[in-house]
Amino acid sequence: MRRLDPAAVLAACVVALFTGSAAAQPCALRAGYDSYGVYSYTDGDGRAGGIDIDVVRAFARELGCSVTFEEMPWTRILLAIEAGQLDLTSSASMTDERLRFARFSVPYRQAEMAIYVRRGESGRFALGGLQDIPKAGLRLGIVTGYYYGDQFEALIRNESFEALIDPAADYDTNIRKLLHGRIDGFIVDDVGVMVSALRRLGVRDQVERHPLVLPGDDLHFMFSRQTVDALRVEGVNHVLERLQNDGRLRDIMRTHLE
Numbered sequence: 001m002r003r004l005d006p007a008a009v010l011a012a013c014v015v016a017l018f019t020g021s022a023a024a025q026p027c028a029l030r031a032g033y034d035s036y037g038v039y040s041y042t043d044g045d046g047r048a049g050g051i052d053i054d055v056v057r058a059f060a061r062e063l064g065c066s067v068t069f070e071e072m073p074w075t076r077i078l079l080a081i082e083a084g085q086l087d088l089t090s091s092a093s094m095t096d097e098r099l100r101f102a103r104f105s106v107p108y109r110q111a112e113m114a115i116y117v118r119r120g121e122s123g124r125f126a127l128g129g130l131q132d133i134p135k136a137g138l139r140l141g142i143v144t145g146y147y148y149g150d151q152f153e154a155l156i157r158n159e160s161f162e163a164l165i166d167p168a169a170d171y172d173t174n175i176r177k178l179l180h181g182r183i184d185g186f187i188v189d190d191v192g193v194m195v196s197a198l199r200r201l202g203v204r205d206q207v208e209r210h211p212l213v214l215p216g217d218d219l220h221f222m223f224s225r226q227t228v229d230a231l232r233v234e235g236v237n238h239v240l241e242r243l244q245n246d247g248r249l250r251d252i253m254r255t256h257l258e
Contacts, residue, residue: 005221023132027065031056032077032086037193038256039091039210053088055108056221059239061233063232071168075145083228091190092222093147103226103233107145107218108240108249112189114146115140115210118178123218125185132159141166141174141186148187149215172195179206187215 001179033048040050048069060067065132070086080086082101093112094104117125125136130151133140142148144167155161166183168174174186175197188194198245221240223233243249 012112015075017099025211026058027063029056029065029067029087030085031067032072032080032089033069034071034074034077035172036091037171037196039190039193042110042150047088049255051256052119054256055243055249056088057238058092058243058252059236059249062239062242063235075169078145081222081224082226084224086224087227088221088223090221091219092254093189093217094220094222095147098222101228103223103225103228105219105221105223105233108244109207109219109253111219112192112216113187113214114190114191114194115185115214116178116194117185117188117243118119119206120209121184122208122210125210127210129212130155131161131215134158135166137164137184139164139166139182139184141168141177142215143168143170143189145187147217148189149217152187170195172201175203175207179203187214190219 026099029055033042033050033053035048036052037048039052040048040205043049048071056067058071065122072080075084076112078098081089090108092098092104093103093111098104115127125138127133127136127138133155142165158166166177168177171188171193174183177183178186191201195204198207221236223236
């Protein structure tokens with residue numbers, strides 16, 4: 001007699017409970033996304049595409065949910081999640097501030113952080129860590145609303161550090177500011193997104209990665225506490241685990257990265 005895997009049984013029960021409640025009350029998810037390299041974008045037909053978009057479609061399908069996508073700036077996405085005007089977004093870092101208004105899935109990928117400067121200028125800025133930015137006089141670009149780790153959050157409370165921080169709306173704006181000399185460097189929360197943006201803008205040979213090593217961050221799907229309860233997030237977690245175990249998550253990523 002074949003023994004059943006208790007973990008698999010539990011996962012099936014959670015998903016069944018989720019989909020059963022969805023049958024009584026139709027599940028319609030509203031997902032927000034911004035332009036984020038191969039992870040989320042609007043294609044030539046005006047349709048949402050990318051790794052994150054395909055993963056959302058995959059877990060929504062397994063949970064019996066319909067899903068619609070709306071593109072907007074990241075700062076607006078955060079406000080809409082908090083207000084319950086959106087149900088979820090992707091590639092989100094878990095922070096204490098966001099936990100006030102959001103629930104998070106298990107991590108489904110890890111980002112790699114780095115600083116990029118104009119080509120040939122890494123030697124101008126001797127950095128043993130982010131704390132050396134004021135001493136080096138490096139004007140640093142960031143994207144408004146992005147999370148760059150606990151150390152950055154602590155440092156930006158210091159006036160000498162904050163004075164050198166120059167926010168922008170997105171990666172493309174920061175790349176242009178860097179190339180026009182308005183900033184000296186640009187901290188990126190996801191190297192893969194930066195490489196994609198440089199390739200799309202045709203300027204990959206004009207910048208270089210600074211040798212400073214920065215820790216990466218686990219990324220999650222983020223859900224509005226106002227509209228998505230803990231049971232639904234648990235259902236998503238079990239589907240993400242299944243997508244990981246059966247190779248579908250790997251295949252989604254490989255399709256876009258290749």
